[in-house]
Each structure stands twice: as structure tokens, then as C-alpha cells.
Amino acid sequence: MKHQVNRCALAALAIMLGGAGLTGCSSNKPAGSPASSAASAARSGASAVASAAGSAAASVAASAEAAAEAALANVxxxxxxxxxxxxxxxxxxxxxxxxxxxxxxxxxxxxxxxxxxxxxxxxxxxxxxxxxxxxxxxxxxxxxxxxxxxxxxxxxxxxxxxxxxxxx
Known part of the structure; x- marks a missing residue:
């Protein structure tokens, strides 16, 4: 699971860096142009991937917490x-x-x-x-x-x- 979270974080970083590059290249393009739309999509994708990475980490912690509580319940x-x-x-x-x-x-x-x-x-x-x-x-x-x-x-x-x- 750790490797999945790290891959998600790296993917988010790559998308954000790529999105920043696209935004910089399209600064004088009108809104709605293909470059502007690509930058917007990249930023949205980065946000979704970062959110998924955080959710995955929280899910792992919640799973460990539930297993620990179950073990205590057996005492x-x-x-x-x-x-x-x-x-x-x-x-x-x-x-x-x-x-x-x-x-x-x-x-x-x-x-x-x-x-x-x-x-x-x-x-x-x-x-x-x-x-x-x-x-x-x-x-x-x-x-x-x-x-x-x-x-x-x-x-x-x-x-x-x-x-x-x-x-x-």
C-alpha cells in the first residue's frame, strides 16, 4: 500500500509540474483554448490524485486502527x-x-x-x-x-x- 501511495504522490507531483508548465506556456492564450483547457485538466487531475493519495493513507490508518481495536476486544x-x-x-x-x-x-x-x-x-x-x-x-x-x-x-x-x- 505504501508504494501505491508514493506512486500517487509522484503522479500528482508530475501532473502539477506538467500543469504548471502548460499554464506558463499558455498565459497569453485565451480561456477555452486547447492549451488553457489542458492546463486546467492537469490541475484538476493533480488535485484528484493528491486527494486519492490522502484518502488511501487515511484508509490504511483506519484499517490498522480497526484491527488493533479488534485485538483488544479479545482480552x-x-x-x-x-x-x-x-x-x-x-x-x-x-x-x-x-x-x-x-x-x-x-x-x-x-x-x-x-x-x-x-x-x-x-x-x-x-x-x-x-x-x-x-x-x-x-x-x-x-x-x-x-x-x-x-x-x-x-x-x-x-x-x-x-x-x-x-x-x-
């Missing part, structure tokens, strides 16, 4: 444990995926498992990806360390946040 008897989870700083790993260190401290008197829903967001707060991280049994009073990785490559400045964490 029976889980208690809210968001306060037990802290995240480190996001970084892009060698495989191109965004990674974030996760620390889980079990404040309970018994060993517990954790299922954590983590959102990856852009600078504007838009959801880019969502993952569910399963942390194996963590001893009473102990801290487990894990790494959460995005499902796909994410560009730009990305932050991570714990949306939900269940202890069981």
Missing part, C-alpha cells in the same frame, strides 16, 4: 493499566518502520500480562498507524521492556502514544 477480564506503561522516543529503525521503546511496570501483587494499543501520529495529530503490543508475563513489582514497531514505513515526524493498555 477478557483486562483492567485499565495505561498508567503502568511509558514510552520512549520514536525513531526510524533500519527496516524503515517507526519504533518506540515501551516500559511496562507491574504494580500488582501478582504476575500479569499486558496488551497495549499504541497510536503513531504525525505532527498535526493525524493517525498514521495503530498497533497492538502483547507484553508477556511481567512479575509482580517488575518492569518489562519491549519495542513497538509501526506496521509500515511512516514519513515525517512521528509520535507515539498509548491509547489503551489492559492488564490481565
Amino acid at each position: 477478557k477480564g483486562g483492567l485499565n493499566a495505561t498508567a503502568d506503561v511509558t514510552l520512549g522516543t520514536t525513531a526510524t529503525g533500519s527496516n524503515g518502520r517507526v519504533e518506540v521503546p515501551v516500559n511496562v511496570t507491574n504494580h500488582d501483587a501478582k504476575p500479569r500480562h499486558y496488551t497495549i494499543l499504541i497510536d503513531f501520529r504525525d505532527q498535526s495529530g493525524n493517525l498514521l498507524d495503530a498497533i497492538v503490543l502483547e507484553v508477556p508475563e511481567t512479575a509482580a513489582g517488575a518492569t518489562s521492556h519491549a519495542t513497538a514497531r509501526s506496521n509500515r514505513d511512516l514519513a515525517g515526524t512521528v509520535t507515539a502514544e498509548v491509547r489503551r493498555a489492559l492488564r490481565y
Whole structure:
């Protein structure tokens, strides 16, 4: 899917650049001339492709979010444990995926498992990806360390946040 979005973005850029060239060449052509119409069509096409690329990215994020929520729904008897989870700083790993260190401290008197829903967001707060991280049994009073990785490559400045964490 990433490659489709990138191809759409490149196509939009090419159309916009081509449209700008056509507009520049036809600046002294009357409205409705073939050059003016071609430039207008190119700009409309670029806008449609850019919109489709944004919709595709939003669709991927929504799909990841739905899958993550479904995985959390399978946890029976889980208690809210968001306060037990802290995240480190996001970084892009060698495989191109965004990674974030996760620390889980079990404040309970018994060993517990954790299922954590983590959102990856852009600078504007838009959801880019969502993952569910399963942390194996963590001893009473102990801290487990894990790494959460995005499902796909994410560009730009990305932050991570714990949306939900269940202890069981």
C-alpha cells in the first residue's frame, strides 16, 4: 500500500509540474483554448490524485486502527493499566518502520500480562498507524521492556502514544 501511495504522490507531483508548465506556456492564450483547457485538466487531475493519495493513507490508518481495536476486544477480564506503561522516543529503525521503546511496570501483587494499543501520529495529530503490543508475563513489582514497531514505513515526524493498555 505504501508504494501505491508514493506512486500517487509522484503522479500528482508530475501532473502539477506538467500543469504548471502548460499554464506558463499558455498565459497569453485565451480561456477555452486547447492549451488553457489542458492546463486546467492537469490541475484538476493533480488535485484528484493528491486527494486519492490522502484518502488511501487515511484508509490504511483506519484499517490498522480497526484491527488493533479488534485485538483488544479479545482480552477478557483486562483492567485499565495505561498508567503502568511509558514510552520512549520514536525513531526510524533500519527496516524503515517507526519504533518506540515501551516500559511496562507491574504494580500488582501478582504476575500479569499486558496488551497495549499504541497510536503513531504525525505532527498535526493525524493517525498514521495503530498497533497492538502483547507484553508477556511481567512479575509482580517488575518492569518489562519491549519495542513497538509501526506496521509500515511512516514519513515525517512521528509520535507515539498509548491509547489503551489492559492488564490481565
